[in-house]
Amino acid sequence: MAKVLYNKRVLAFPYTEDFGAGGYYKLGIRWEDLPPIEPGQFIMLRIAKQIDPLLRRPFGVYKILGHGACPHTKNFGMGACLPVRGRTQTGGKGPGIEILYRVVGRGTRLMTDLKPGDSVDVLGPLGNSFPLEIRSQEVIMVAGGIGIVPFYMLAGKLKKARLLFGGRSKDDLPALEDFKKLKIDMEVSTDDGSVGEKGLVTGLLLKRLSKNSVVYACGSKGMLKEVARIAEGADIPCYVSLDNAMACGIGACLGCAVKVKGQGARGKGQEKQTSELIYKMVCKDGPVFDAREIEWEEI
Amino acid sequence: MGRDLKMGVRGQGSGVRKTKTPNPESRIPDLSVNIAGIQLKNSVMTASGTFGYGEEYAPYMNLNRLGAVVVKGLSLKPRQGNPPPRIVETAAGMLNSIGLQNVGVEAFIEKKLPFLRKFDTKVIVNFFGDSIDDYCEVAKVLDTTDGIAGLEMNISCPNKQAGWLEFGTNPDLTFRVVSAVRRFTKLPLIVKLSPNVMDITVIAKAAADAGADALSLINTLSGMAVDAYTRRPKLGNIIGGLSGPAIKPVALKMVWQAFKTVKLPLIGIGGIMTAEDAIEFMIVGASAIQIGTANFVDPQVSVKIADGIEEYCQKNKIAAVKELVGSLRV
Numbered sequence A: 001m002a003k004v005l006y007n008k009r010v011l012a013f014p015y016t017e018d019f020g021a022g023g024y025y026k027l028g029i030r031w032e033d034l035p036p037i038e039p040g041q042f043i044m045l046r047i048a049k050q051i052d053p054l055l056r057r058p059f060g061v062y063k064i065l066g067h068g069a070c071p072h073t074k075n076f077g078m079g080a081c082l083p084v085r086g087r088t089q090t091g092g093k094g095p096g097i098e099i100l101y102r103v104v105g106r107g108t109r110l111m112t113d114l115k116p117g118d119s120v121d122v123l124g125p126l127g128n129s130f131p132l133e134i135r136s137q138e139v140i141m142v143a144g145g146i147g148i149v150p151f152y153m154l155a156g157k158l159k160k161a162r163l164l165f166g167g168r169s170k171d172d173l174p175a176l177e178d179f180k181k182l183k184i185d186m187e188v189s190t191d192d193g194s195v196g197e198k199g200l201v202t203g204l205l206l207k208r209l210s211k212n213s214v215v216y217a218c219g220s221k222g223m224l225k226e227v228a229r230i231a232e233g234a235d236i237p238c239y240v241s242l243d244n245a246m247a248c249g250i251g252a253c254l255g256c257a258v259k260v261k262g263q264g265a266r267g268k269g270q271e272k273q274t275s276e277l278i279y280k281m282v283c284k285d286g287p288v289f290d291a292r293e294i295e296w297e298e299i
Numbered sequence B: 001m002g003r004d005l006k007m008g009v010r011g012q013g014s015g016v017r018k019t020k021t022p023n024p025e026s027r028i029p030d031l032s033v034n035i036a037g038i039q040l041k042n043s044v045m046t047a048s049g050t051f052g053y054g055e056e057y058a059p060y061m062n063l064n065r066l067g068a069v070v071v072k073g074l075s076l077k078p079r080q081g082n083p084p085p086r087i088v089e090t091a092a093g094m095l096n097s098i099g100l101q102n103v104g105v106e107a108f109i110e111k112k113l114p115f116l117r118k119f120d121t122k123v124i125v126n127f128f129g130d131s132i133d134d135y136c137e138v139a140k141v142l143d144t145t146d147g148i149a150g151l152e153m154n155i156s157c158p159n160k161q162a163g164w165l166e167f168g169t170n171p172d173l174t175f176r177v178v179s180a181v182r183r184f185t186k187l188p189l190i191v192k193l194s195p196n197v198m199d200i201t202v203i204a205k206a207a208a209d210a211g212a213d214a215l216s217l218i219n220t221l222s223g224m225a226v227d228a229y230t231r232r233p234k235l236g237n238i239i240g241g242l243s244g245p246a247i248k249p250v251a252l253k254m255v256w257q258a259f260k261t262v263k264l265p266l267i268g269i270g271g272i273m274t275a276e277d278a279i280e281f282m283i284v285g286a287s288a289i290q291i292g293t294a295n296f297v298d299p300q301v302s303v304k305i306a307d308g309i310e311e312y313c314q315k316n317k318i319a320a321v322k323e324l325v326g327s328l329r330v
């Protein structure tokens, strides 16, 4: 059993009909024998032994807590990693992970009641991670709202990266401060113009895109679809991190299916093989996919 | 201790064999059960569709601790399944519309079964078809495959030759498909019943008359979920199957009804989260149980339930778990 180190609201997102009473939180979890975790991987979290809500919830890992394990300690020096009131954020209590979450439903609302010392059940790390071999290219990370989660760790692994971060308003850009401390180029956009450029983050992408770019994106399905379209048009590599409802997280229930283009469909003149499964699982085959693989019309 | 082991046990009927009498002095309860000739080390199995092909869970729990693994439902040809979203959580449960996605019986035998056979647990293969012929074809292939302890026939599947009416909702269709499959396999044949019926006893009888060796129940309850704001169904398929703690009372009732109606061994399924839940199913007549949705919540739950059943027997001085079967006090 892992233990809660801290749980604090970082942004109050106003109530909307489709998202409910929002708000962004950071949850620190102490995790003994912390396994290696790659940028893009996730965990399945269970917060208590209740049967309602029943299922675990998937959360991307935002940060690694504790020295040595954090990629930023290497690239930016200890001080840039987690200084909070002169101490490390874990209060010397690492190892562990930090989850950045948005309150979207019953499960996440109950999570806001977690107190330091409470037990939580963590399954993971699960899924694949962002491919890193394309380092020589000019990396553009595109995040929408809570889609910022995988990019803190990813930024730590990349020598040079640019972050384009979009949200509905200034209250929809969680952990912006963390990224300001990193030595990366960052541009921000909001729908209402309350901070950064007024408009969509894809507008920023169109401006920054070059032939040498590689795009990593995480955000709403609508945003990802548009990012994929732009990248395809520019003929540059694009990797997206998808978020689907899931039950098991380990490829057993086949619940988090996403439709992919079959090999037959991509190959020239080939008949689409019927035996080839056209659905992939976000939990096991993802959450990171090559954007060209996804059947975006059915997202 | 040392009481009559047959008490409360339905020793009569097909395939329920007597096992060796445990030493009355021993405090270790006899947890083994025999379902239609399949000798299980304990009464705990994992339910079809909730445990993949076993390999998905192997990194997280000890498969050797299970009585049996029931694999994801197989069809003759691979199946793509339904469009997403395929799952949605509901009050104390979940709806799924996976649509029976599977690798097909051939790929299962070639790529999945060899791994499962490495473990000291029984492999029960769940299968289905769109037509009686399809069911028979799959059964034929499985019948000649080594390493399979028994077959579980999912009859909650629409029949393309009968206006997509589900086999398991009609006694006639149930009888026809089960008796057809019966001719193609000597393996123990478990028929898995759908709860979406007017009277479970009628279907249970039809399956028994057609030659089933055991019955498992229940499959998921038909249901749906809607978003009040977008007015859209929450599942891509609109309709799905409800599972989890929410369905346990329905499942208990149906096992009890079947127990009173047919003499076949029963496997209880539906919302089992704890050893107590499992024992309740045995009390109403299940000889063994399957754990479904709970695997998603806790990958080790099946092992914990097996341990919990043993503990319950020890504490309550029950020499053999079989004593519990059908011991409801009414």
Ligand SMILES: Cc1cc2nc3c(=O)[nH]c(=O)nc-3n(C[C@H](O)[C@H](O)[C@H](O)COP(=O)(O)O)c2cc1C
Binding pocket: A253, A255, B047, B048, B049, B050, B072, B073, B096, B098, B100, B126, B154, B192, B218, B219, B220, B242, B243, B244, B245, B247, B269, B270, B271, B272, B290, B291, B292, B293, B294
């Ligand atoms: C995601 C999912 C997939 C399932 N797939 C199958 C299947 O392929 N064949 C089958 O006979 N039952 C299938 N079931 C039904 C379960 O085996 C079980 O009968 C049902 O979920 C009730 O048990 P539970 O409440 O413990 O989950 C599936 C259930 C779920 C939740």
